[in-house]
Amino acid sequence: MNVVTRRHWHKKTVYLKEYESPALLDLIENIDQLSCPVHYLKEGDTTTVMRVEVNDKTWVIKKYNLINMWSRIKRALTLSRAARSWRFSFLLRCLEIKTPSPIAFIENAWGPFRKESYFISEYIPGVTALDYFSKFTSKEEEMIVMANKLLRQIKLLFQAGVTYRDMKASNFIINPEGVFFVDLEGMRRYKNSFLFKRAKMRDIKRFKKNWKEMPLCQEIFFSLT
Numbered sequence: 001m002n003v004v005t006r007r008h009w010h011k012k013t014v015y016l017k018e019y020e021s022p023a024l025l026d027l028i029e030n031i032d033q034l035s036c037p038v039h040y041l042k043e044g045d046t047t048t049v050m051r052v053e054v055n056d057k058t059w060v061i062k063k064y065n066l067i068n069m070w071s072r073i074k075r076a077l078t079l080s081r082a083a084r085s086w087r088f089s090f091l092l093r094c095l096e097i098k099t100p101s102p103i104a105f106i107e108n109a110w111g112p113f114r115k116e117s118y119f120i121s122e123y124i125p126g127v128t129a130l131d132y133f134s135k136f137t138s139k140e141e142e143m144i145v146m147a148n149k150l151l152r153q154i155k156l157l158f159q160a161g162v163t164y165r166d167m168k169a170s171n172f173i174i175n176p177e178g179v180f181f182v183d184l185e186g187m188r189r190y191k192n193s194f195l196f197k198r199a200k201m202r203d204i205k206r207f208k209k210n211w212k213e214m215p216l217c218q219e220i221f222f223s224l225t
C-alpha cells in the first residue's frame, strides 16, 4: 500500500497512490468548491456528508467543520477528525471488519492552525441497520445471518481494545456483501483495561438502545456482552 502525502502552508493532503488520477487530484484541489455532481447524504453543523460522482466512480466526502475557537485550538493540538477516520479505516480493514475503502483526507490549515478537514471514501450502496432489520416480522434465516455478521464484527473490534463511541444503527450500512462500519472518527483504542471496559459497556448500551422498539432484534442482540 502506497500513501502519498503533500504538505503546504494552507493544506495537507494524504491519499492512496492506487486512486491517483487527474479526477482525484482535481477533486482535492477544488475540495472547497466542488464542480462534480453532489448529493447530500447529511447536512449538520459540524459535519456534511456528500455522495459525489467522479468520472464513473461514486465516492463519499465527509466534511468536518470547526465551529468555534475552542474546537480550533483543540484540533490544532490533536489529530483532525478526517485523519482519525483515515487511521481507523485501516485498522478496521486489518481486523477484517468491513468499512468503506479509504481514498484520501485533506486538512485545510493556516500555518499550525487547522481549519476544515475532509475524508474521502468509497460509496457503499445499501441500507442502514435500522431500515434493514425493521423489514423483518419473524426471525428469518437471512436476518439471523446478517445479525451474526454484525455481532462478529463488533466482537472483533472489542477484542482489539477499540470502542466505537457511536454505535447508532445509522452507522452500519448493510448490503448483500455484509455490514460496513462508517463514522469512525469517534473510535478509540485503549491501553487501560478499566477505561476500555467502561467504554465498551457504554457502546453496548448504545447499541441495544437502537432496538428499543424492535423486540425481535432485542432478542437477537441480547447476547452481546
Ligand SMILES: Nc1ncnc2c1ncn2[C@@H]1O[C@H](COP(=O)(O)OP(=O)(O)O)[C@@H](O)[C@H]1O
Pocket (backbone or CB within 6 Å): 041, 042, 044, 047, 049, 060, 062, 100, 121, 122, 123, 124, 125, 128, 170, 171, 173, 182, 183, 184
Ligand atoms: N461511505 C459511505 N457509503 C454510503 N453511505 C454512507 C457512507 N458514509 C456515510 N454514509 C451515509 O451517510 C450518513 C451520515 O454519515 P456519518 O459518517 O454517519 O455522519 P454523522 O457523523 O453526521 O453521523 C450515514 O448514516 C450513512 O447512511
Ligand SMILES: [Mg+2]
Pocket (backbone or CB within 6 Å): 168, 170, 171, 182, 183
Ligand atoms: Mg453517523
